[in-house]
Amino acid sequence: MLCIVVCLYSAKLLVALTALNIPAPLVGLVMLFILLHWRIIKPQRLAHTSQFLIKYLPLFFIPVGVGFISDLNTITDNLLLIGLLLTLLPCLVLILVGKLASKGKYRD
């Protein structure tokens, strides 16, 4: 957990210092990946904590997720647009990426 928190807060510091327009947790993700890849941190040390955090990841965004009730008016005013986006986006992205990815050669 310590490695993860240290990565997160150094990323926050970096983002604050450089005024980057990238969310700090993602910068932290990249930092942690590099640390793992260069074997500066032993992967075994992280296995337990990260598996726990990822298993419960959906729980952690429930507090923000409930926030849509503050914007209910915007949602009901734009139901058609929202409905279209909800169906068109996954369909078109699936078709495009599916077609592109099927051009690849994979080893079985």
Next chain:
Amino acid sequence: MISMLVCLFTILLFIIARKIHLTWPSPLLNPVLICIALISVLLLISGGSYDNYFQASMPIDWFLEPAVVALAYPLYQQYAYIKPVFMLLLVCTFAGISCSTVIAYTLCTLFNANDVLMSTMMALSVTTPITLLITESLGGMPSVAAAMVILIGVFGGVFGMHILTRLKITQPQAKGIALGVSCHAIGTAAAMEHHPLAGAFASAAMILSALISAFWVPVLFTILNHLNT
């Protein structure tokens, strides 16, 4: 004290919803969807304010950021899968994200959506925690974007495999990439169920698209805004 109760209630609800989902693994019974819906209904019926709920559930919210950092671990584990097809994965995620953002932008323009609503719809082809972060940085409504992403995931979980089969896409790896980019975590779960290779590629594509979205969506949004004016 109240904060502790609210947190406990949220955690308990999530654990129960997870158990239900493990018993009946349908994408429609997505645990987060159930929890958000139930808590929202409870708040709306009781007249409780969302701000109070959020204040009380802050301790849970705190874990979101470390959990995003922790995604480095599965990415590290899947690196062996990704490496030989890295360029292809990069092209696929890049194309998928751009397609999603451009279509959302076009539709929002056609519907005369205001700036806040438009910013909300820019990063929908990415996993929920990342949507929250990007949407916030763009000045949109993070929670609405999160709900949209979950619903898109549910759609993909229900129809994704049928669509890919109709397109006559047979390689499990390609199906995985498509589901991971378009339908995130729920799509990845569907891919996992279909074939372990599809699952591995979906998970890799999902995390890669999280990284690319964070860098690319704000830039693409600025470009589209410039073209539009």
